[in-house]
Amino acid sequence: MPTFEPQTPRIRFVYHQLQSPAFRQWVPLILIVILGTILRLDQIGTESIWADEHSSIRDAESLKLKPRLFYSLFLRFWMVFGESDSWLRLSSVPFSLGVIVLVYLLTLKVANRWTALMAALMMAVSPFFVGYAQEIRMYSMSTFFSLLGTVALTDALEKPTKQSIVVWIMGRLFSLLATPINVLLIVPDLILIIWRFKNQKETLIRIGQGLIVLGLIWLPFAYTLIKAIPNFLNDWIAKTPKPNLLLIPGKLINFTAFWNIKVVRAWYESSQNLTGLGWEKLVYYFYVFYNLILVFLLILALLKVIKQVRRKSTQPKLLWIATWAIVPFLMLLSGSYISGSLMVDRYLAFIAPYYLILITVGFQTIFQKYRLIAWGLAVVYLIALTGGLTHYYTHLYHDDWKGIVALIEAEKKPGDAIGFYALGWEPHLALPRYYQGSLPLQSLANPHIDYPQKLNEEFASKILDSLPKNHSRYWLVLYPETDVEMIQKVMKEKYEVLRHEVYPNLMNGSPQVFLIQPKEAKILK
Template sequence: MMNWQSVWQKRPLPPLLLILLLAFGLRLIGLDSQSLWWDELKTIQRAAMAFPHLMTDLAGHRAHLPLYFMVMQLWHGLGESAFVVRFFSVIWGVVGIAGIFQLGKHIANKRVGLLAALLLAISPFYIWYSQEARMYSFLPALLILAHWALAVAIQKKKLLPWLLYALLMIAAVATHYFSLFVIIAHYIFFVLHFRQLRPQTIRWFLTMLLVGLCLLPLAWFVFTSGNGEAIATVPAWIASIQWSDPLLTIWNFSIGPGIGLGEWYGYSATAVFLFAFVIAMRPARRRKTDQVTYSSLFVRLFIIWFSLPLGLTFLVSLNWPFLPDNPFSLYLDRYLIISLPPFLLMVAWGIDDWATKPSTRFAAAKRWLQSGFILMAMVISGISIWQLNHNPNHLRNDWRSALERINEYPTNNTVVLGQQDIVLPIDYYGDTEIVYVQLPPPDGAAISTSYIAAIRQQIETAVQHSPTAWHIEPFYNHDTHQFPETRRQQLANDSESMAQSWLMANFTMLAQHRLPGIRLTLFELEAGLQN
């Protein structure tokens, strides 16, 4: 009797098409249901810039590299709606799934490729970033295709795979700094396996020489722009590293942030994923002296690809005593999405290796357990995806609803108060008649006399336009793993904001609305100034 594993192995195209359709559907459903948040609006702003202005804007911060935004400049001609700008990420999310099938098929078999494609297709973490107008579905797709080209180049004496690998790695490095971790991982792999892969190692170093020459203009741009300090590229809002962070990253890679840490089934599912990953590591320990075992070599490559970005980022983010007194952290799961493909590929490989290993007593049971794993992964992913798209605590900052609420209150002139980061959303979603008045940033841990003087001056400016004003406070999900608890607590507590505390103490609150990631408060200003 033929089982479904045999069908997948002999005729992979029909299940692959179903997986790609599923992936496309999961990414297309609700694509524009959530509001664009600040980072996505910044993508639109940069996509609309002329190329010289784009490079000037990037040079001022150096937090991002230019390729993704250059490509989005071409895409921008199709429109600026949430659906259009996010659809670019949908396409690359599906490309990554097709790519991981090719990679898994090449290094293992068609079953591994299909299972890896299915896991990536239903991954809540990958779906989230495949529905966001940022580079976090574009980048993994480039790296998946680069590893497929590298795997072909290692096994076949052809020039074209090496050129394709070089081109994809140039694109990846020009998209995000963390792609350099992948090059370091490849360096370690080839150095460790120089004896088994001597010709391929020499070709790799020559390829990296070509990659380095092509990236010299980008390196010159990065090191000559800004204020000359490398630390300028590190966002200050990333939370300090915790010892539990790598385990929580694996949690996200397995089931996504939609499953809360208090749910027992989340721990169970993550443990199953880890078990499968460990099983896949077994070929790395096998040694054959008479021939090169490509399966064991590729397992080692994927282990290094997965672990090195996590390990190096963790170590760099620690507060070392010999470093300056201004510690910083780079550890953020969306940056580490480059390690998601090897993790899921290893999980798929482990499940397939365990289920198909010769065994007369438990063969049928193992096939049923493999089917159970797939069912479990789909159910858990479905729960996580539902939470991410319907639980208000998980939703992106709802600027669209915020501006709609403000427009519901009739007034001759609408005045909004806030920090500089509310300008982009107002320009995109707001009415042209909205007057923006910037409030001063805090100048210390407590409200000072100078801060009161500065904020009163801005309030006086606002009163010239209208006796009332909306104070808009965005609360971003800066959690390392995208868990929503911290943002939810900030949103519920008025004392979290110095400006809000002072306004509440000195003016009459007329209305307040709490939306996903945003707090709106309407104040009567004129009477308060007179008092």
């Protein structure tokens, strides 16, 4: 059978390169990256921009000396080419795809190619990382640069070179200037460096010089960070409950399937009055079972770490991964009991890749000895992942400002006006971003004044009194948690409620929309 042979020299060269064994070994990783790209681009502009994303945009526009300046500089450059929701969110996608490649390279250095491909695949399809790839936030960038530094330090731990040390320092610096919490990685770095080179004084001096340079460059940003920490800890963090030790393993669910164990537990508790087992209880028990599997695989990986340490014939490279995973986690956990809880999913993004690597190492241990059990575990993972991805792509996680604007645009009439009441400065940027229509839009609260978190009758009356005058109908958009009966009681004195809509979501408060008409306008009509 004749084989295809391109006639053009340039095409022939490309054809032979694609046929070479050197390229073929990258094909599986390329396919994984393509899959990750599809998941990260799917519905990227569906949800409205939420408060934290507005914060990123504001920082990029102001470019003040802040701990996240590098991310703000990058986003400011990105905004030159467009400011649509999809375009701004696209800025996180290249870094998220880079994380997939770096996870593969890091796992390849400490395990084998099969494990590296599996770790890269778990990273590519993780709804946790897909979600942060679709946000105008710094977590994808900071995870990319922190992993870049880790890959370089892994090379340096094997054979220290000037290049590996420089890339490690640069990776850590850029990760710090994207998300300051990455400074916690310096601690396991130092532990591994001192342990590895304790008898090599010259190497320790060279690495120490690099750290001094890192510290000097980061010093101004560290100063601003130290000044901001008290306000940060006294904000919503202070109101967050202390971590429940029984729920901490549920973070592994978040990293791999995105369904927080607290969410499925809430489903279970809400179904207690139902007879029989019920779908909610089945989901709860399934994810508890899935969580136990993840913990079991993690324990297997840690046992393999211990085995490597005892062997002493080769470098215990899995110990390096475990150190980067566990030490920052324990530091955050300890800090959570001193201040408010720091065990927030997005704060753990920079260590999540190391847990994925350990889980794949544990799975490989099972696969080598008990293939049938391993395939069963793979099926459980696939079901959990499918549930997480389906939930992610079919539910709103943030405030639906686009839906609110669509309602107003569809049912507006001449003489209407919009009144918008929201707490804080971030929501004040939301509705004006999406409403570009002809109706007058007036903010009914000063974002710099401390209003009550829940509206009472006094403030509800003030809101209604501050509506723009001489309009036949008003679209009243309220962002804080609102006592519907209370505000309708206040409204009925002067207004008739023509429509009331609630826009629930999974992460934030539920914006509410009232279409009201002054009673005197109805009488005149």
